[in-house]
Amino acid sequence: MVINMTEINSNNNKTSELEQVSLKLKKLFLTWLIGLPVLILCVVYGDTAQLVLAGFIAVYLFFMTKSYLNYVSSIDS
Numbered sequence: 001m002v003i004n005m006t007e008i009n010s011n012n013n014k015t016s017e018l019e020q021v022s023l024k025l026k027k028l029f030l031t032w033l034i035g036l037p038v039l040i041l042c043v044v045y046g047d048t049a050q051l052v053l054a055g056f057i058a059v060y061l062f063f064m065t066k067s068y069l070n071y072v073s074s075i076d077s
Helices: 005-045 048-074
Strands: none
Touching (some): 005 048
């Protein structure tokens, strides 16, 4: 029985990539879970300063999601 070290390394790399994707997804989920209610509260009950904060939150959520989707699409299948 011959063990191919490149296959083992490849499997380890895929596992670590999956772990990285999982961690990034958890971070993105928590960002949305916290950011979206704050965004809604700022828009509904806010004055001008809170509307500016809502704008910053929306931009941050957009770029975090875009970054995650770019990362996932760049991973070798």
